[in-house]
Amino acid sequence: MKKGVMRPGHVQIRVLDIDEALAHYCDLLGLIEVSRDSDCAYLKAWTESDVYSVILRKSDTAGMDFMGFKVLDEATLDSLRQDLIDYGVAVEDIAAGELPNCGRRVQFTAPTGHRFELYASKDQSGKWGIADRNPEAWPRDLKGMKATRFDHCLLYGDDIDGVLGLFVDVLGFDLAEQVVDPEDNKIGIFLTCSMKEHDVAFIKHPEKDKFHHASFYLNTWEDILRAADLISMHDTPLDIGPTRHGLTHGQTIYFFDPSGNRSEVFTGGDYFYPDQKPVTWDVEQLGKAIFYHDRQLNERFLSVVT
């Protein structure tokens, strides 16, 4: 049941070199740099209304610091904060402005070890490059893949049942798709708070707090093929694709940023209404579930994480 979590709002990614990371996320993916401070760069995709959605933080490790979800309003933030506490989750209140242009945040650690946060307020700059009134179809000076929005993250961790309980029972997400083993244990879960087939997903992995990828939406399959051309032109490390997933049925390509964090651009994919039963994939069909055309697992896709 929906409880007021609206959408993935931002992700903070650790990078080894900010300038190299900006070349990847801005020149190749087509995000727009909106501001920078001593440690971080703040980027947005052009269709997003909020002022930024991707934070790159200079670090000596790669991976994800946290993923933030925007909730409907401040009252919703208060009630979800209380629900987390009642569920036994330790919450950390972070004051407005500690993240630039962002209101107060409620941060917590999920059973998989990943750090998440909820917030209700962030400055809105509107879609980039087009007007609010009588807008043109798209801005003419976008770069690279022209990513339209930050869409979701796939995260690897150990306690899949625990994180499912937290996201469904407390945060009001629905389970859209799952991968199960022969004993019906969950190996992968795809969770939605919207009509999208996933807003965040988790796959079982022996270590906690691992980052598989951040994903960005493109409009067409032709755009995915053009992204593949750009990946070759930039000599960017390719993971796999262009191909289609069985899970979610999205069309996709995966590649790595200069610090080894995986990026995805994808298009299409199924839609979700709350009266739908979860789509189930058997782990024996995992090859087809992940790579619908090859129908074979790629060891790197399963084991390489930051």
Place this chain on the structure above:
Amino acid sequence: MSFVLTMVGEAACELRVSGQISLLHSVSKTANSPINVGCRGGGCGVCKVQVLEGTYKHKPMSKAHITNKELARGVVLACRIIPTSDLTVLAIGECK
């Protein structure tokens, strides 16, 4: 400029590698890379190797996989080193 890479251990072999690109980039162009190929950006750790002999330049790599002590004794990520001489290398990275 190119150099001779001597791999020892399970993946023992001898290859010619470039002095212009990363060690992993060179070996990943062969059919069966003797070193695991992962993110190629110093973040995931699967291409961890120990350089037993030889010299190289290196770029930053994740401290989650290579500590300063390891770096000092030649334990590095193959995707972040560029050979400056012939090298003798042991592959130690694992895919989890």
